[in-house]
Amino acid sequence: MKSVLPILTVVAAIVVMWYAAAIGMNVKWAREQAARQGVELGFTELVADTWSQDRPRLPAPHQVLEELWNSTGAKILAGKTWSKRSLIYHGWITLSATLAGFAIGSLAGILLAVGIVHNKAMDMSVMPWAIASQTIPILAIAPMIIVVLNSIGIQGLIPKAIISAYLSFFPVVVGMVKGLRAPGREQLDLLKTYNASGAQTFWKLRLPASVPYLFTSLKIGMAASLVGAIVGELPTGAIRGLGARMLTGSYYGQTIQIWSALFAAAILAAGLVGIIGMIEKLMLRRMGVRT
Amino acid sequence: MTWVVLAIIVWAGAWYLNTRLANGPLAETRAVKLAVPAIFGLTLIVVWELLVRGLNVPPVILPPPSAIAAKFATSIPILWTDFVQTFVKGALTGYIIGCGSAFIVAILIDRSPFLQKGLLPVGNFIAALPIIGTAPILVMWFGFDWQSKAAVVVAMVFFPMLVNTMQGLADTDQMQRDQMATWNASYWQTLLKLRLPAAMPAIFNGLKVATTLALIGAIVAEFFGSPIKGMGFRISTEVGRQALDMVWAEITVAALAGSAFYGIVALMEKGVTFWHPSQRG
Numbered sequence: 001m002k003s004v005l006p007i008l009t010v011v012a013a014i015v016v017m018w019y020a021a022a023i024g025m026n027v028k029w030a031r032e033q034a035a036r037q038g039v040e041l042g043f044t045e046l047v048a049d050t051w052s053q054d055r056p057r058l059p060a061p062h063q064v065l066e067e068l069w070n071s072t073g074a075k076i077l078a079g080k081t082w083s084k085r086s087l088i089y090h091g092w093i094t095l096s097a098t099l100a101g102f103a104i105g106s107l108a109g110i111l112l113a114v115g116i117v118h119n120k121a122m123d124m125s126v127m128p129w130a131i132a133s134q135t136i137p138i139l140a141i142a143p144m145i146i147v148v149l150n151s152i153g154i155q156g157l158i159p160k161a162i163i164s165a166y167l168s169f170f171p172v173v174v175g176m177v178k179g180l181r182a183p184g185r186e187q188l189d190l191l192k193t194y195n196a197s198g199a200q201t202f203w204k205l206r207l208p209a210s211v212p213y214l215f216t217s218l219k220i221g222m223a224a225s226l227v228g229a230i231v232g233e234l235p236t237g238a239i240r241g242l243g244a245r246m247l248t249g250s251y252y253g254q255t256i257q258i259w260s261a262l263f264a265a266a267i268l269a270a271g272l273v274g275i276i277g278m279i280e281k282l283m284l285r286r287m288g289v290r291t
Numbered sequence: 292m293t294w295v296v297l298a299i300i301v302w303a304g305a306w307y308l309n310t311r312l313a314n315g316p317l318a319e320t321r322a323v324k325l326a327v328p329a330i331f332g333l334t335l336i337v338v339w340e341l342l343v344r345g346l347n348v349p350p351v352i353l354p355p356p357s358a359i360a361a362k363f364a365t366s367i368p369i370l371w372t373d374f375v376q377t378f379v380k381g382a383l384t385g386y387i388i389g390c391g392s393a394f395i396v397a398i399l400i401d402r403s404p405f406l407q408k409g410l411l412p413v414g415n416f417i418a419a420l421p422i423i424g425t426a427p428i429l430v431m432w433f434g435f436d437w438q439s440k441a442a443v444v445v446a447m448v449f450f451p452m453l454v455n456t457m458q459g460l461a462d463t464d465q466m467q468r469d470q471m472a473t474w475n476a477s478y479w480q481t482l483l484k485l486r487l488p489a490a491m492p493a494i495f496n497g498l499k500v501a502t503t504l505a506l507i508g509a510i511v512a513e514f515f516g517s518p519i520k521g522m523g524f525r526i527s528t529e530v531g532r533q534a535l536d537m538v539w540a541e542i543t544v545a546a547l548a549g550s551a552f553y554g555i556v557a558l559m560e561k562g563v564t565f566w567h568p569s570q571r572g
Contacts, residue, residue, distance in 0.1 A: 003408045003409065003412060005409075006405050006406065006407075006408035006409030006410075007408075007409045007412055007413060008409075009405070009406075009409050010406070010409035010410050010413050011409075011413065014413075025432075057431070057432065120313040120314055120318070121306070121309045121310040121312075121313040121314065121327070123313070124309070124312075124313045124318075124323075124324065124327040124328065125309050125313075125327050125328055125330070125331035126328075126331065127328075128328040129328060129331070129332065132550055134503065135502065135503055135549050135550045135552075135553035135554075136503070136506075136545065136546040136549035136550055137503060137506040137507045137510055137545050137546075137549050139507050139510070139511060140507075140510050140511075140522070140523070140526055140541075140542055140545050141542060143514070143526055143527050143530045144526070144530050144535065144538050144542075147530045147531070147533075148351070148352050148353070148535070151351060151352065151533075152352065219419070223419050223420075223421070226421055227421045227423055230421060230423070230424060231423065231511055231514070234514050234515075242424075246424055246426075246427050247427065247515070249427065250427035250428075250430065250431060250515055250516075253431070255428065255431070258427050258428055259428070261424070262424045262425065262428070265420075265421045265424050266420045266421065266424075269419060269420050269421050270416065270419070270420065273419050
């Protein structure tokens with residue numbers, strides 16, 4: 001709790017810098033508009049104008065927050081939660097693909113990790129590739145998956161979920177293998193002296209020992225899934241989802257719309273990772289780990 | 292049908308071979324450790340080729356590896372211009388600016404525990420956000436050419452690098468710092484001779500994470516607009532023209548560039564942090 005004040009200071013500094021940058025980036029447009037109308041702007045008027053343009057180069061924070069409210073809370077109050085202009089609607093499209101892909105990817109990752117730990121041939125064949133896959137930009141296949149699946153008639157949630165799945169798959173495999181191998185020689189030997197079977201060793205030692213590693217990689221996988229779902233919305237000119245909001249925003253120069261979609265994505269990411277963190281804390285406490 | 296049967300036979304044969312190798316007496320040797328994943332990778336490619344032929348998969352869905360290799364060989368000039376545009380101009384420039392500025396900021400705020408306490412959680416938080424979403428904004432600000440791609444890369448690598456450097460600079464214990472104090476070492480001496488060397492493993496960790504992020508940022512930013520060259524541009528346009536062999540060739544370049552970039556940084560790490568337990572193995 002001691003770090004609340006420093007964090008608030010840093011956040012306040014960022015907001016101040018943002019407002020200052022908004023003046024700097026929008027002032028040219030404000031001057032041009034004023035010159036066209038033949039009015040001379042005083043300093044305060046100039047500043048006020050840079051913070052309230054319709055299509056600023058950099059919208060001020062309050063403009064973004066206002067747009068966020070208009071496209072979420074205000075829509076709910078107006079009873080139009082699922083209208084096409086509502087960020088809740090677009091956010092849900094992205095969120096559902098993210099969650100579906102994340103569930104598939106992490107489940108498959110855990111299963112493969114279990115196989116790797118118990119089968120030496122699998123370990124030696126697959127593990128180097130799983131590690132190498134972390135160094136290559138696999139996100140680049142996203143457009144191809146969307147278009148190819150689209151051409152055989154699959155569209156909507158599934159292609160995006162597949163991208164999310166393979167992005168979250170590899171981090172989970174690598175983290176989970178590390179976790180399942182975490183028990184040391186001594187602990188494994190102890191179970192041997194108890195005459196524990198392979199299954200017992202797995203359920204009572206390896207799996208519990210892997211939980212902290214699993215959650216660390218689940219957080220990485222979740223963030224990667226969301227990025228995958230957003231990028232998956234770009235190539236086919238999708239009209240739904242946060243990625244599509246950003247793309248249409250950039251086509252029509254609607255900067256405030258891009259920023260609000262960006263904020264919505266950030267809130268979503270923070271929320272999802274936060275939820276995993278909370279589950280982690282609860283579970284580790286249940287298991288008696290002192291943090 | 293014969294192709295499919297052949298594919299199954301190849302798969303089973305390679306599986307048997309790898310099982311024998313992995314459980315055999317030579318399993319711990321370097322050669323076998325390299326051979327087993329190589330056999331696995333080769334088998335995947337062969338099975339892919341055989342299945343695509345056997346099941347008559349149309350090339351607009353999945354081209355066979357031989358077609359991709361042929362396309363790769365005939366379009367090396369295009370692939371090279373794309374590589375220079377995206378990797379050298381976009382990703383590498385952004386990587387150097389982003390990691391360099393993050394390093395400098397970490398050193399600058401090193402003397403202020405107050406700022407550190409505030410910036411570390413904020414940096415950690417921002418590092419987990421989908422920064423790639425800033426791409427459309429930065430493309431608007433910096434134009435279609437590589438400058439906007441470099442800007443996206445800077446935004447993506449800055450915070451992971453900052454957080455890692457800050458954590459690395461905290462990676463000395465009281466006893467070591469006391470030792471420097473008994474030698475009457477100044478702040479800068481302590482920084483240069485003790486804390487920076489001790490921070491190197493964490494700094495390189497950040498540098499390695501940033502290599503992948505840099506390439507992803509440069510490629511995805513091109514989906515939002517780019518001149519008529521670049522890996523991301525090529526992927527998105529060739530996908531639209533259903534020339535999937537070219538897309539796969541471009542993906543091969545991306546994979547090679549990514550792992551080479553990572554490998555070079557890892558080699559540098561080996562040279563710099565030769566004293567660290569993880570390198571002495």
